[in-house]
Amino acid sequence: MAVNSEWTAFLEKLKEGEQVTTFLTDPDDPKLKMEAYRFLMMSVTQGYIVRMLHDNDFPHFNAMYHWPYTAIGANPDTTYYHTSLDPNGVYRVWGKRNNMYMVNFQLAGEFYRVDGGTYAALANYDFQDLTIDEDGNFEFFLSAEKPADWDGDWFPMTPDTRYAAIRQVAYDWLTEREAEVRIERVDRKVAYPPPHTGKQLEKELEEAANASVGVALTWGEHVARFRRKDVINKLIPEGFVDEGGWAAQSYYHGAFDITSDEALVLEAEVPEKCRYWNVELTNELYVPVDYVNRHSHINGYRAYVGPDNMFRAVLAHKDPGIENWLDVGGYKVGSILGRWNECSAQPLPTLTKIPFAELDSYLPTDTPRVTPEERAKTVDALRNAYLMRVHR
Template sequence: MMSKMDDASLLVPSRWRDYMEQLAPLAENIAALSKRSHDEQWAGELHQFLYSQISVGYLFMTSDPQYPEFMPYYNHLFRQGFPNPDDTLSQAVIDDHGTYQISGFRGGARIVSLQLGGDVGSVARMLDDPKSPVGRSRGVFDLDSARLADDGAFEILLSPERPPGYEGDWWKLEPETTAVIIRQRHYDWINEIDGRFAIQRLDVPAVKPRSSPQDIDRALRGIAHYIETYGKVTFEGASTRHLRAGPSNVFTCKDYSDFGGLANQAFVEGMFALADDEALIIESAVPDRCGYWGFHLTDDFWQSIDWVNRQSSLNGHTARIDGDGKLRIVVSARDPGVPNWLDTAGRQAGFVYGRWTDASEYPTPHVVKVGIDDVPGHLPPDTPVVTAREREAVIRARRRAVQMRHRW
């Protein structure tokens, strides 16, 4: 008779091969969805993208709505879904029948919001099927609307119904809500200190039971499904919809509040298509009143371009406003030697995203493509010149500031 130890010795490699076989075809399937030519650089970045998705999939497929905790959402490590470099996002998976306590300390970010909606997996499914209600935003709450102590401490109860006699801060948990997301939006990365946040479910025992083999198996098998869904969304869905939407180097303003954006926010978006010796000059009025604004670049994987080691984003704190009150930004692969440069990191194509939040108006920028050597002639004469040494100092300060922020 075979012992349990012998059973396990046979089961482990068999099941491991099964998990790996689920992942094996993903690269080929996703590569086939891309509408662009493939080269060695692109292939390397595709594999990097897939490994990052394994990390994201593991975090969220193994999350437990009975015993949730805030996990890294779209950030420097997981840059998919065009995250705003000024945002630090954390997600906890929840059950729409549960009672949850969210508590902590606000911190010093410019904006801190709690958003109820879909988890990362359901958002991917929703983008794949825009008519699906799964994953849509079910409320965004400014944390400043809660009762904050002098030190920024707060406590919020989240449940389908307000408990009888409960007089503290309470937010309704709507049906089909599968996640709560905390967004901290910073202007000054080094001086606006991150908050601290915790979540726990109150209607379950405090001690978490050991996960069953069936639950573990279900979660691990879900990773491949998540990656395939998100890859399809990225390469066949979102990027293709952008390509069909209009020509490159033209911007529009859109509302993404249903897809996880803030309700009082307009997205500026457009594709850039530039040769190595070309630049895009973005010119825009700046609203008289604006709680936040910023612009950043993404690649054609729908990932924000590395904002730690490149100046691929600017905001109302870091950008320079010209003497006539207008914002002018230069997008290019080569450094044009001006303060407001967005670095494409050598990419000839990608997307530009901007955000006007809580603003008196939501302007659509004017865009013009020029030769990189002609950039100075399209900017005001008093535009400062940034030397290579000054740029290096800016990048080093940027890298230090990013590492000071909470990222995981």
């Protein structure tokens, strides 16, 4: 039987992704090694989406980062959508706003730096600034020059533009519904896509392999870099605009390293004005801890903030019975990622490691308590609401 050289080349490229195991604290640990392979499988899925499901003439917002296809510290509150664009094209975007807390539209360069292009965000727009009618409908255009016969919302594309991304951010998971967004190219010359050629598919397969390995090796090392810089059980500010981050949002990061008998207490004074904030946990390959089935993330809508305006959360392997628990999901090592969006300040929280048994003596006496039954009820409600919203 003849060997399929294109498929063999694809598999050979994917083999380079095995280097992610070198970023682990213990590359020989069987569980951690399998976590790395699971991360690679997710990366392959995402490489397929961005390099084999794209068509500049017939665009569509494909869901990129959401459970269970999570990676690169994706926000649990956010569903990320992606489509490729031709900077010389004219695109109409329309839909219904609904009641999603925040919807952000971003233009950027080449995704995953596949063809040597920039991955930096080129422009960010907020759906709150769109013209929306009384029924919640919106419509806007994207193009290099504003269409002569259009007086509504329009956003320019520069020659570097290669893709558009939409972030749909939920604050109250139980009640919010995502915006309905469609896109079409209005200057295309054909009614439907022509059949793919073999050469086109071969190129896309190669690009998918490059993207899969690229994202795995770029972001799989993220937590290892914190460890090398001794940013362990401490936090530092960090921006992501050059990596496609949200311009209105500031971030803080750090690695955690705690045993089952220890806890980390995260403390921050909540800014006087803040549109949105949250904190989440990831494993040591920067994959979010399962936020659908675990209490591994908190946002400003659900968090308890004390009368002293302090937010205190406890990272621990076991449920400490307080409202602001962050479940590390069985990972001794991982990362902490927090966001402040349109806030009057961007405080850097402190982290204090203490014995788990001493939590009660450390935390304020008025810290709200949660029973195991209450915790299970909360997680079940959030799980069902999330899955109904994202997988409707």
